[in-house]
Amino acid sequence: MQISMSVPYDEKQLRRTLRFVLRPQLRTIRVLGGVLFVLGLALVALKPSMSLAYAALVLGLLFVVAIPPITVAQSMRVQSDVIRDGLHMTLDDEWLTLTYPLAESRFRWSGLGRVIETPEVWYVMFGKTQAITIPKDPMTEEQRATFSAFVNGLRPADATPAVRRGSTI
Structure with missing residues (x-):
């Protein structure tokens, strides 16, 4: 991916x-x-x-x-002004990378806690209070399907599902 x-x-x-x-x-x-x-x-x-x-x-x-x-x-x-310029998000098989004009954050998928899907976004949780919002609007339908399949494949079949369907917040 x-x-x-x-x-x-x-x-x-x-x-x-x-x-x-x-x-x-x-x-x-x-x-x-x-x-x-x-x-x-x-x-x-x-x-x-x-x-x-x-x-x-x-x-x-x-x-x-x-x-x-x-x-x-x-x-x-209290949010940093760094986020107000928008970001470039890269999702690959190992990392979720957020690149702002003045900062960069990287998260390994192996640290994923859970993913909550709403009609507009996926909330990717790396712990109880660390949520990364992955919006669906900038993605094509193919990218949405690819990402959804990727996230669903992160957990073994006998484990609890990584993705939970949620309602709009």
């Missing part, structure tokens, strides 16, 4: 990728916020004059509604 493509910077896709990577942590925060909110409601019902009940309600709402978008926005702000 030898696939080479230019990938322009896409802020919306970067935001979706960050939400994808942060999803497990944000889910926990939202659940805790929901529990805190319900606890606050119960305390208000039992004792409306208790200020702690209102604090629990407000904190619960913050955890459910405000913290996830703030976390993603903060993650967007």
Whole structure:
């Protein structure tokens, strides 16, 4: 397999990728916020004059509604300016290579954890929080089929599948 493509910077896709990577942590925060909110409601019902009940309600709402978008926005702000110029991506049998104008990263396929496929991209995971987004748009249909077959062939038949079909984030 030898696939080479230019990938322009896409802020919306970067935001979706960050939400994808942060999803497990944000889910926990939202659940805790929901529990805190319900606890606050119960305390208000039992004792409306208790200020702690209102604090629990407000904190619960913050955890459910405000913290996830703030976390993603903060993650967007701390991204390096290097990525804003787009990149050149090369996929071959041994390496995934990302070449930016000022930096280069290489990942061996042998370090692959899993691949999640969505309608627009593949999220290639090298660990729990290291996700490389491989967009489908710059690829031809033949390249998509070649890459999909390559990724499916990375795991032995008796192992768990490397590719999981996902929904759009």
